[in-house]
Amino acid sequence: MTDQLPLTPESGWNALFLDGAWIDAGERETIGVENPYTREEIATVPAGTADDVDAAYESAAEAQSEWATQPPQRRASIVNSALESLGEHWEEVLELLALESGSTRVKGVAELQTAKGMMQQAASYPFRMAGEHDDSIVPGKENVVERVPVGVVGVISPWNFPFHLSMRAVAPAIAAGNAVVLKPASNTPITGGLLLAKIFEEAGLPDGVLNVVTGNGSDVGDAVAGHETPRVLAFTGSTEIGQQVAKQAAGNCALPALELGGNNVHVVTENADVERAVDGGVFGSFLHSGQACISINRHLVHESLYDGYVSTLADRAESLPAGDPTDEETVIGPIIDEAQRDQILEYVEETVDAGATLETGGDHDGLVIEPTVLSGVDNEMAAACNEHFGPVAPVIPYSSDEEAIELANDTIHGLSGSVHSEDLEQARRIADGIETGMVHINDQPLNDEPHVAFGGTKQSGLGRYNAEEILEELTTTKWISVQREPREYPF
Incomplete structure (x- = not known):
């Protein structure tokens, strides 16, 4: 594999990145990387093995001790150099996101802007790992509490926002003095994994601090999650798989x-600005064809505004350009693969069969699903009670604030949400009642700011990303005491 950028599908991605070296697939099996819009194979990557995971963790453990001793300026400079590399190859990375993950231009730019912000935040972490001095209950004793890196971090990242959702764990981990083993999703091994290796390699990261093993989740993913070496295992994905990873x-x-x-x-209350609420509803439901954990899964609309909201939302959905994600005008691109597409369409069909009305959409062209609006939905219908992860907007009527809160909380999940009302006291009251890690008033749920804690409650996850919270996840405290005067013991 060439050590030089540019970054294109033809750059030769058929290698693992272990201990600072690109290891060709050799006798390993390979995985084809397909463009979700054309279904053409754009690259192949190695199907890594458990032995590769062992080698990656061994390299990480060996490199980490030296990396942790580097001064904060050195660690920050590597992240800043990686950030500079991203800026230099911005358009190439956007093209890779379009070709590998089906990202439209607007989604790709949003993803890279968010990743850029997280990298900027991470570059400050080496200077924020302050300890403290505590008084002692023992005469003549000095207590020092240091904040130190955990050691080795395992990262398993998803396919929907592959670059950002890998980088938000990798950059802070490296900045804090850890080494990383990264396993990207098999649908997006380039933008979720190998691309990060190239960027950090170009930035001058020492060998072994970042290792990337591509492969199938059932093989490599289990080996990464269950390995004895990592002290933190960062995972983004479905609740079902996340529970297995946690165990x-x-x-x-x-x-x-x-x-x-x-x-x-x-939630669209009776006091909402309907046009503003629809604007948020369109963006929150249809960015990246709804393939985001924080996208809108259910529209809860007060009965007094319900018919008008549904009609306007359907009109807006019908107007969204759909098709080739490399066309800068496209808003609705492809679903990642056939299995995801079929599941989404099955949810729509089951919901209509249960009595809902298909206002618009419901069909597909290849992997491009039409933006779909469903009315007459209740919380028990398939498109509402499941995380549909597609360009589908089920609209549910409600009659009171209390009912809206009850409907909102009637789920195992608690990740994000939004409330629209010109009465901010009402909006805050509803927001306070929703059991979720994040909620946005007079906006929509698709928000991620690098300096604000990001995460969910209930079965939407454990811990937080961003801000001080991710630094605390990736570091630990160490108590060192010094007995400066002879101590008297009871025996």
Whole structure:
């Protein structure tokens, strides 16, 4: 594999990145990387093995001790150099996101802007790992509490926002003095994994501090999650798989840092500005064809505004350009693969069969599903009670604030949400009542700011990303005491 950028599908991605070296697939099996819009194979990557995971963790453990001793300026400079590399190759990375993950231009730019912000935040972490001096109850004793890196961090990232959702764990972990083993999703091994290796390699990261093993989740993913080496296991994905990852990590007393599924509500009260609420509803439901854990899964609309909201939302949905994600005008691109597409369409069909009305959409062209609006929905219907993860907007009527809160909380998830009302006291009252890690008033749930804690409650995850919270996840405290005067013992 060439050591030089540019970054294109033809750059030769058929290698693992272990201990600072690109290891060709050799005798390993390979995985084809397909463009979700054309279904053409754009690259192949190695199907890594458990032995590769062992080698990656061994390299990480060996490199970490030296990396942790580097001064904060050195660690910050590597992250800043990686950030500079991203800026230099911005358009190439956007093209890779479009070709590998089906990202439209607007989604790709949003993803890279968010990743950029997280990298900027991470570059400050080496200077924020302050300890403290505590008085002692023992005469003549000095107590020092240091904040130190945990050691090795395992990262398993998803396919929907592959670059950002890998980088938000990798950059802070490296900045804090840890080494990383990254396993990207098999649908997006380039933008979720190998691309990060190239960027940090170009930035001058020492060998072994970042290792990338591509492969199938059932093989490599289990090996990464269940390995005895990592002290933190960062995972983003479905609740079902996340629960398995948490059990594997906990079996080795590693901390599971999980962002899992969501069933996020967009509450439109009787006091809402309907046009503003629809604007948020369109963006929150249809960015990246709804393939986001924090996208709107249910629209809860007060009965007094219900018919008008449904009609306007359907009109807006019909107007969204759909098709080739490389066309800058496209808003609705492809679903990642056939299995995801079929599941989404099945939820729509089951919901209509249960009595809902298909206002618009419901069909598909290849992997491009039409933006779909369903009315007459209740909380028990398939498109509402499941995380549908597609360009589907089920609209549910409600009659009181109390009912809206009850409907919002009637789910195992608690990730994000939004409330629209010109009466901010009402909006805050509803927001306070919703059991979720994040809620946005007069906006929509798709928000992620690098300096604000990000995460969910209930079965939407454990821990938080961003801000001070991710730094606390990736570091630990160490108490060192110094007995400066002879101590008297009872025996």
